[in-house]
Amino acid sequence: MAIDKAGVRERRRHRGDNRVTIEDVARQAGVAPITVSRALNTPERVSARLRERIDQAVETLGYVPNLIAGGLASAGTRVIPVVVPSLSILTFIEVIHGIQQTLEGAGYQVLLGSTDFDLDREAALLDSVLGYSPSGVIMTGLRHRESTVRRLKAWGRPVVEIMELGESCIDMNVGIDNAGVGACMARHLLERGYRRIAFLGTGMGMARDYRARERYEGHREVLAAAGVESELLFQHDEPSSYEVGRQLFLEALEARPDLEAMHFANDNLATGAILAANRRGMRVPEDIAIGGYLGLSLGEHLTPRLTTVTVPRFEMGVEAAKLLLARLEGRLPALPRVDIGYELTVREST
C-alpha cells in the first residue's frame, strides 16, 4: 500500500513544474488540503488555531495558489476580460485604467482584448476569452453580433457594456448619451451666435466608430430645429489624430471659407485644428470658433483654451468595475444602468 502510494507520488506531475501545492501546505500544517483551501478562501470557517498554523505554513513554503486549478474546480478565475475597439485611442485607455485600478484592488485581473472596431473579431475574441472562465466581462458599446449577445446572455455571469447608453443592454450598462453630447455642443455654438457650423469627425461610417455618428446626429437635430444649415459634415476615415484634425480644419476652411464654427468629434481633432490655426496666425474664435469633445487636459494649455464637452472617462471605468464587483459579491445593484454624464466646459475657443 505504502509502496504503491510512493510509486504514484514519484510519477505525479507530468512535467518539471515543482511548485508548492496546497498539499504541501497541508502536510506542513498537519491538516487536510481542503482545510487549507478553506483557510485561504473562507477563513471564518476555520478555527483560529488552525488558521494560524496554516498561514504559517503558507508563509514558510512560499505557497502561491494555482488560480488555474482553482478556476477549473470552481469555474471562475478572477479574470475580467475587457474588450475595447482600440488601444490607440486615449479614451479607451483611460477607461481601462479606471477598470483596472478598481478590479485589481479587489483581487481581479484584467485581460485585454481589442477588436479594431470589427464585430466579427469581437465575436471571435469573446469566444477565446470565455475559454478562460472569467468571472465577468466588460464590453464596449451596445452593438454586437447577434451570436455574441446570445452567448453572453446565456452565459449567466456579469457583463457590463460601456461607453454608450441604451435601453437594451445584455446585463449592465455604464455610459454616456452621445446624441446628448452632440446636441449640447451644438446648442452652445448656437447660443454663442454662430450659424455656419460644421461637424468634423473620423471613422463615422457605421462600421467604425458609430458613437461619433450619434454625436453628429444630436448636433444635426439641434441645428435643424433651429432652422440652420445642418448638413455640413467633413469626414475622414483614418483614426483621429492631431494631424487629421489639422487636415480637416484646412479642408473645411478651403471648402467653406464662410464657416463660423467647427464642432469636432473629439479633442484630438480639435487640438490639431487649434494648433494649425495658431501656426497660420488665425484668430480663434474671432476668425473661426472651435469646439471639441472629451475634456483632455491638453485643451486647457492651448491658446485659446479649448471649449469642450467633458466626460469622466476614468470614472466610467471605475463605475463599470464597481457594478461588476457588486454583482460578483452577490449584491444586486439597484441600477444596472449608470449614466455617467457629461459637462460643457466653456473656455475661450468658442
Added chain:
Amino acid sequence: MAIDKAGVRERRRHRGDNRVTIEDVARQAGVAPITVSRALNTPERVSARLRERIDQAVETLGYVPNLIAGGLASAGTRVIPVVVPSLSILTFIEVIHGIQQTLEGAGYQVLLGSTDFDLDREAALLDSVLGYSPSGVIMTGLRHRESTVRRLKAWGRPVVEIMELGESCIDMNVGIDNAGVGACMARHLLERGYRRIAFLGTGMGMARDYRARERYEGHREVLAAAGVESELLFQHDEPSSYEVGRQLFLEALEARPDLEAMHFANDNLATGAILAANRRGMRVPEDIAIGGYLGLSLGEHLTPRLTTVTVPRFEMGVEAAKLLLARLEGRLPALPRVDIGYELTVREST
C-alpha cells in the same frame, strides 16, 4: 458497469455550467477525446479524414476549448502578463499596444498589471499573476526585488524585461539606453551653442522613475565633460503632465532668468513648456530653447515644432512580444537582448 457509468455521468459537473466539452465533440465525431484534443492542437498528427469530421463536430456544437482545463493539464495558458508601472503614462500604453497586437495575432492574451512604481507591489502582483500559469511574462525595467528575480529565474519560462537595457537581465531584454538618450540631447544642445542648460523632470527619486534619472545622468556627464555648469536640475514629484511642464518651465525661468535651454525629461513636460511659452509670448528658441524625449506626434504640431529624441515605443512592444513568441515556439533567439535605439529629431524648438 453501464449503470455505474451512467450514474457517474449524472452527477458530473458540480455546477450548472453546461458548456460543450471536448467529450461532447468526441462523441459527436465518433472518436476519443484525446483525438479531438490533437486535432485542435496538433492537426498534422491526425488523419485528414478524422480532422474533417472533428472540425465538423466542433462547428456543429459550437465548441470553445476551456483554456483553463487545458492550462491545468499542460501547465501553460497562453496568457502573458504585462507588468508596467502605470497605465496613465502614454509610453507604457504604446508599448502595451505593440505587445498586445503581436501576441493576440499569435493566439495569446495579455493580462494587465500595474505596480504604481512600487517594487513591493510588483512582487505581490507577480505572485498573483504567476498563479495563472502564464506562458511567459513581460516586466518593466531591470530593477526588481531580489525575490522577484529569484522567482522568475527559477520559473523557467520566457521573461522579457523592457524599457531599459542592461547586462544582467533575468532572461531577455528589449529596451533603450537611457543614459545615451540624455547624452544625445545634451550634446545637441551644446552643438547648438547653448551653455546655460537645465534638466527638468518628474519623479526622479530612486523610488519612482529611475529611468528619467538615468537620462539626467547621461545629460550631466556630457555637460560636465564640456566644462559647462551641469547641476542645473528642476524636479517635481507628481507624474509628468502638461501642467507640471508648465510649472517647471515657469519655476526655472524665475529661478534662473539667464537660462538658454531646457532639457525636459519627456515630451509631455516639454509640450507644457512650449504652450506656456506661446501663451506668454516668449519666443522659442530665441528666448529659451526646449528639447524633449519620446517623439510624441503632438510635437510636430506645436509652433515651434519640438526637438526631441524619438524612441519607437510601439515597436519596442512588438519586439518584446516577438522575442517571447520565439522562445515559446522553441526557437532560441540569437540575441536575447535588443537595443531598440533612438533618434534625435531636430526641429525648430532648439
Added chain:
DNA sequence: GGGTTTTTTGGTAGCGCTACCATATTTTTC
C-alpha cells in the same frame, strides 16, 4: 508474406484545486 518501421488512434492517469457530503467535535438546550 513476414517482419520492421512509421503513423494513427485510444486508455489511463493525473494537473491542483474546490463542491459536496460525511464524520467528528463542540456548543446549546431542556
Added chain:
DNA sequence: GAAAAATATGGTAGCGCTACCAAAAAACCC
C-alpha cells in the same frame, strides 16, 4: 447529562483537458 443543533474538519470525486504510454493500423522493406 443526554439529545439536538451548530460548528469544524476530512474524504471523495470530479472540473475539462493533455502527457504519457500502449495498441492498432498503415506503410515499407527485402
